[in-house]
Amino acid sequence: MNDLSRRKLMMTGLAAAAGVSGLGVAARIGQKYGLVPPDHGGIYGLGETLTYASQRLVTRHSLAREFPRSQISKPPFANEIPPLNEAFKRLQAGEFTDWRLSVDGMVERPASFSLPQLKSYPSSSQITHLACEEGWSYIAEWIGVPLSQILDVVGIHPQARYIVYFSIDPDWWDSIDMADAMHPQTFLAYGLNDNELPVGNGGPLRMRLPRQLGYKNVKFITHLTVTDSLKGFGKGLGSASPEGGYAWYAGI
Amino acid sequence: MARSESVQWPLRASFPSSASAVPATTVPSRHSALVRVTHWIATLCFLALLVSGVEIIISHPRFYWGETGNDLTTPLFKLPIPSSRALVPTGYGYVLPDQNGWSRYLHFQAAWIVVLTGLLYVISSLVTGHLRKNLLPDKTDLSWRGFSIAIANHLRLKRRSEAEARSYNVLQRLTYLIVIFVLFPLVIWTGLAMSPAFVSAVPATVTVLGGQQSARTIHLFVSVSLVLFLFVHVVMVCIAGFKSRMRAMITGRTGTHMGRT
Numbered sequence: 455m456n457d458l459s460r461r462k463l464m465m466t467g468l469a470a471a472a473g474v475s476g477l478g479v480a481a482r483i484g485q486k487y488g489l490v491p492p493d494h495g496g497i498y499g500l501g502e503t504l505t506y507a508s509q510r511l512v513t514r515h516s517l518a519r520e521f522p523r524s525q526i527s528k529p530p531f532a533n534e535i536p537p538l539n540e541a542f543k544r545l546q547a548g549e550f551t552d553w554r555l556s557v558d559g560m561v562e563r564p565a566s567f568s569l570p571q572l573k574s575y576p577s578s579s580q581i582t583h584l585a586c587e588e589g590w591s592y593i594a595e596w597i598g599v600p601l602s603q604i605l606d607v608v609g610i611h612p613q614a615r616y617i618v619y620f621s622i623d624p625d626w627w628d629s630i631d632m633a634d635a636m637h638p639q640t641f642l643a644y645g646l647n648d649n650e651l652p653v654g655n656g657g658p659l660r661m662r663l664p665r666q667l668g669y670k671n672v673k674f675i676t677h678l679t680v681t682d683s684l685k686g687f688g689k690g691l692g693s694a695s696p697e698g699g700y701a702w703y704a705g706i
Numbered sequence: 707m708a709r710s711e712s713v714q715w716p717l718r719a720s721f722p723s724s725a726s727a728v729p730a731t732t733v734p735s736r737h738s739a740l741v742r743v744t745h746w747i748a749t750l751c752f753l754a755l756l757v758s759g760v761e762i763i764i765s766h767p768r769f770y771w772g773e774t775g776n777d778l779t780t781p782l783f784k785l786p787i788p789s790s791r792a793l794v795p796t797g798y799g800y801v802l803p804d805q806n807g808w809s810r811y812l813h814f815q816a817a818w819i820v821v822l823t824g825l826l827y828v829i830s831s832l833v834t835g836h837l838r839k840n841l842l843p844d845k846t847d848l849s850w851r852g853f854s855i856a857i858a859n860h861l862r863l864k865r866r867s868e869a870e871a872r873s874y875n876v877l878q879r880l881t882y883l884i885v886i887f888v889l890f891p892l893v894i895w896t897g898l899a900m901s902p903a904f905v906s907a908v909p910a911t912v913t914v915l916g917g918q919q920s921a922r923t924i925h926l927f928v929s930v931s932l933v934l935f936l937f938v939h940v941v942m943v944c945i946a947g948f949k950s951r952m953r954a955m956i957t958g959r960t961g962t963h964m965g966r967t
Contacts, residue, residue, distance in 0.1 A: 498808075501815025509903045516907040521773070531776040534793050583773060583918060585902055587806060588791060589766035590776035591918060665903045699807020705903025706814070 488615065488631055492684045492692030493702045506703040513705065514633050518664035521581045527592035530646060532654030535673065542622050542674060550658040555604075555642070559618075559680035562609030569644060569658055575599045575607075580639055582664035584671065587704065594655075596662045597645030602636045605680070613682045616692070619661050620677040628672050628693035629684055629702075630663065639664050642675065667704035669695060735958030736872065741836065742955055744827040751820035752936065754812050759929060761809035764802055765790045769926060773917035782923060817897065824890060840874060841883055847876035863945055872960070881935065889932050896925035 484490045489507035493499070538546070545553050550569055558564040578600055585591040601617070618629040634640055643662040644651050651657030656673030663670050670693075684692045692702035737745070767785035768775065775781060777793060788798035790805065831837040846852060856877045874882070898904045899912040899921035915921045943951045954960045 498811035498815050501811065501818045504818045505814055509901075513903045513907045516903075518902060518906045519909050519912075525773065527774050527776075527779070529778065531778050583902070585900070585918060587762075587765075587810065589762070589768075589922060591774045592776055593774050665906050667902065699811075701811060701814075706810075706901040 488633070491701075491703050492629075492690065493696040498701075502701055502703065505706070509703075509705045510631075510633060513665065515637075516665075518580075518582050518639050521583070521593050523581065523595070525593050526581060526595060526647060530594045530652075530655060531590065531592040532652065533586065533590075533668070535654060535656075536623055536626070538653075539623060545622075546653070553658050553676070555659060555676060555678065557604065557608045557678045557680070559678075560611040560614045560682060561605075561680050562611070563607075565608050567604070572599050572604075572642060572644060572659070575603055577645075578638075578641065579645075580641070580662075580664065582639070582662075584664070584668050586668040587700070587706075595645075595647050596641055596643045596664075597648075597651075598641035598643035598662060600638060601640045601642055601661075602638070604642060604678075605635065608680075610680050611682075614680045615682045616680075616684055618679040618681060618684070618687055619672055619675055620679075621672050622674040622676045626672055626674075626694055627688070628661070628670055628695065629687070630666075630670070634663060634665070637663075637665070665705055667706060669700065670704045736954040736960045737958055738834070738836065739958065740827070740830050740834075742958060744823050745955055747823045748820055748827075751816040751823070752932070754816035755820070756929075756933065758809035758813040758816070761790075761805045762813065763926070764788075765804070765806050766794055767796065768794065769923045770919035771916065771923060772919055775919040817894075821894060824886075828886065841879050841886075843876045843879045847879075852876050881938075885932070885935055889928055889935070893925060893928040893932065896921045896928060900925065 481490070484503070484507060489503070489510055491502050491506040494503045553569050554566045555572065556564075556566045576599075577597055579595055579597045581593060581595045583591055583593050605617070614632065616629045616631055617635040618627060620627040630640070639662075641662040643656070643660045644658060646652060646655055646657075651660060656671070659675045661670070661672045661675055679687075681687075684690055688694060689697055691697060695704075696702050763785065764787065767787050767789055768777075768781040769783055769785075770779065771782045777795060784796075787796070788800060788802050789796045790802040792801045828837075831841070844852075847856070853876065856875045859875070860877065895911065896915065898908075899915055900918060905912045905918075912918055912921055915924060950960055
């Protein structure tokens with residue numbers, strides 16, 4: 455072995471060691487500042503982590519584009535929905551008067567809200583674009599109460615890191631980080647285009663996150679849990695989506 | 707002592723010990739190691755993006771112009787293929803299996819790797835002079851005469867001389883420049899314009915394109931252009947000599963030198 459190749463070998467070794475320890479430091483910093491998604495494991499973890507971390511850094515406070523009323527899609531598009539279960543049909547027969555949103559986990563005052571109670575808070579509206587991962591999209595006016603307002607009412611603990619939200623369909627749940635949860639455009643939506651939110655669009659209550667794709671906007675919301683870790687939920691990947699092969703973070 | 711040693715090693719490396727046999731290492735590489743490595747990483751990423759991109763299109767093979775588009779609106783055009791979603795009217799009596807989950811994970815992972823690889827390639831091309839020496843065409847080539855010679859040689863499928871085989875002609879240079887500095891930036895831009903989170907931070911990314919659905923449609927057209935480039939590129943490699951071109955891009959050595967030694 456001559457000097458040149460020995461030097462090359464040493465430099466390569468040093469570079470590799472620096473690279474590995476650099477990755478280790480990056481992973482620790484990423485975890486600390488909430489830049490690592492829960493589905494970071496596996497072969498696609500690199501791409502997911504790069505997407506989530508870079509978008510978290512760039513978009514923490516940015517607002518989704520809002521449109522004039524003239525750009526509202528007529529009629530609003532309602533995608534196919536999974537078969538509605540017995541529990542839903544019972545509540546629908548009673549015109550959703552018994553629909554409840556329960557909030558628990560890392561909160562001072564666990565609570566259960568009826569739809570009129572949710573509507574008693576000052577309502578907000580946004581005319582935003584909803585894009586499905588499949589490729590289609592529509593613009594609608596969404597009316598609801600900002601999630602941050604409900605979280606203020608129940609009083610979340612300072613160590614809270616995620617809000618897990620559940621549909622009445624037991625296989626349908628998802629979660630968001632606090633940047634999205636406290637974002638002013640993250641709504642618990644109960645109205646669409648000056649009307650009640652139709653069942654086809656997720657009524658009577660739907661999570662609305664205009665900065666993420668349609669599938670994060672879970673329909674028929676009945677339950678929120680505030681947590682500091684996603685480990686205890688499902689397979690610990692943050693939502694039902696990664697379990698079905700789809701990314702947890704859908705800001706794309 | 708240490709000083710004389712440090713002067714000696716590059717000299718030893720650059721002068722062959724025997725004049726009769728020219729070792730392969732002294733023959734300048736047809737393609738530098740960086741060009742070769744980034745070329746093959748980009749190739750793998752492009753194929754991954756292509757397969758996953760086709761899978762994603764299958765879930766909604768309709769294209770629109772403007773901000774919005776869905777099954778209730780009139781498309782700009784439809785691809786005559788079946789869909790992986792039951793709600794999309796395709797005219798086919800069956801629905802393909804949903805492959806979007808892994809396709810989307812793979813699409814974005816390959817996009818990240820090809821973007822980082824492309825940045826490494828462009829920055830190092832500027833530093834090493836690869837861009838100036840090998841890709842920017844000579845002024846004399848940028849004339850009708852230069853073009854007509856290059857086009858005539860292509861049309862006659864003329865095998866290139868040894869000197870030509872060691873550099874790019876004007877058509878190749880312009881094609882590579884368009885791919886690197888027009889098509890790749892466009893496909894990245896239109897991809898980002900479809901991200902609801904990214905456009906919330908930089909709305910102009912999508913508004914100057916006319917809307918999110920316009921961005922999706924342009925993304926398709928640019929991708930088709932890149933696939934056409936890939937097709938022509940592979941055909942030209944076959945005409946120029948598949949074995950020697952592949953060897954040049956894998957090992958850096960050309961067939962002519964291998965034959966001579």
